[in-house]
Amino acid sequence: MLEVSPATPPPVGGPRKLPPRRIGRIGQEGGPTLICVGGLHGNEPPGFLALHRVFLRLQSDPRGLLGRLVGLTGNRKALVQTDRFLDEDLNRIWTDERLARVRQGVDASVAEEDELLELSDALDRELSRCPGARVLDLHSTSGDGPPFTTLDDTLANRVFAFALPVPHVLGLEEELAGTMIEYLNGRGITAIGFESGQHLDPVSVDRAEAAVWIAMEACGVLARGARPEVAEARRLLSRTGRTRPEVVEVRHRHSVDPGDGFVMLPGWKSFQPISAGEVLARAELGPIASPRNGMILMPLYQDQGDDGFFVIRPVNRAWLSISAWARRLRMDRYAHWLPGVRRHPEEVGVLLVDRKKARWLALQVFHLLGFRRRRSSGAQLEMVRREAP
Numbered sequence: 001m002l003e004v005s006p007a008t009p010p011p012v013g014g015p016r017k018l019p020p021r022r023i024g025r026i027g028q029e030g031g032p033t034l035i036c037v038g039g040l041h042g043n044e045p046p047g048f049l050a051l052h053r054v055f056l057r058l059q060s061d062p063r064g065l066l067g068r069l070v071g072l073t074g075n076r077k078a079l080v081q082t083d084r085f086l087d088e089d090l091n092r093i094w095t096d097e098r099l100a101r102v103r104q105g106v107d108a109s110v111a112e113e114d115e116l117l118e119l120s121d122a123l124d125r126e127l128s129r130c131p132g133a134r135v136l137d138l139h140s141t142s143g144d145g146p147p148f149t150t151l152d153d154t155l156a157n158r159v160f161a162f163a164l165p166v167p168h169v170l171g172l173e174e175e176l177a178g179t180m181i182e183y184l185n186g187r188g189i190t191a192i193g194f195e196s197g198q199h200l201d202p203v204s205v206d207r208a209e210a211a212v213w214i215a216m217e218a219c220g221v222l223a224r225g226a227r228p229e230v231a232e233a234r235r236l237l238s239r240t241g242r243t244r245p246e247v248v249e250v251r252h253r254h255s256v257d258p259g260d261g262f263v264m265l266p267g268w269k270s271f272q273p274i275s276a277g278e279v280l281a282r283a284e285l286g287p288i289a290s291p292r293n294g295m296i297l298m299p300l301y302q303d304q305g306d307d308g309f310f311v312i313r314p315v316n317r318a319w320l321s322i323s324a325w326a327r328r329l330r331m332d333r334y335a336h337w338l339p340g341v342r343r344h345p346e347e348v349g350v351l352l353v354d355r356k357k358a359r360w361l362a363l364q365v366f367h368l369l370g371f372r373r374r375r376s377s378g379a380q381l382e383m384v385r386r387e388a389p
């Protein structure tokens, strides 16, 4: 049974009036499901616009649909004003505590609490209809650069993300708290982000659309080889992504506070090589240099947001294979035998690492075994297993 909910025509440059929470839903009940979110940041219309295009195309020609595509709007109010957010960043408040609080009653003075409640309800509804659904969160950046995915390094996320012929960025989740993707991953849902390019560049809409077509086929929402749009999408994305390293990890985040007077020097593009000591930005306290060699990611060229820039470096493909092998063998079961490492007395899947005794153990060893760092302070490091066995 084909179920179509009509999508409104794509607005030019973003919506003028408050858009509906659901951009569209099309396809078969009971089949594989892909849920896409566009405009979680209100100054990032490409994903929102791309979803309208895909729904319009599928409505007139539903060929090859085996499952269901759902499109949801992120920060509706901020999209109308083309601001990243109005009161609080909607992609930094997805914590269990905050969600429990807004479910008790939203604070009307924070525009995003309403958005958080509605969007999490909409996601829950779709996920309860299809528990195996995967989520693609569509974003864009203030600086220039090629498209890429962002993912918490679970094996399921890897399979999903690696279907897209672009570079893949690991480790952002250890730097950013309260993202929607982190929340969904924490509940065992396969969910990744896609960054399509600069906010107002028309090619960013084309790339976001391409990511949706490829993701639909990768999830089994579309029959393999049934749609020419998927092959076209692969050509478009691989044209910009091929010359970059395939997988990178975040090694540093430069955090910006409102009073810093942070100004990025002009001309930096994501994936551009940088050296330790190279000046990247200026602030009231003086020049800001890169603390290490690598490549720059997401230099900040807008007023809102507190991520000044990230420094990334390539990840060896062999390391990815070894870590997949270590996780399939469930080597995490023996991690607490390492000196300075013990199991959390109450929480399953959490290790407590004495930084002094286990200094020789690089964070990388835990990454390899499928753990991620949980924000913690003092001499103790908390490592959390990314996915249930």
Ligand SMILES: [Zn+2]
Residues within 6 Å of the ligand: 040, 041, 044, 139, 140
């Ligand atoms: Zn964003």
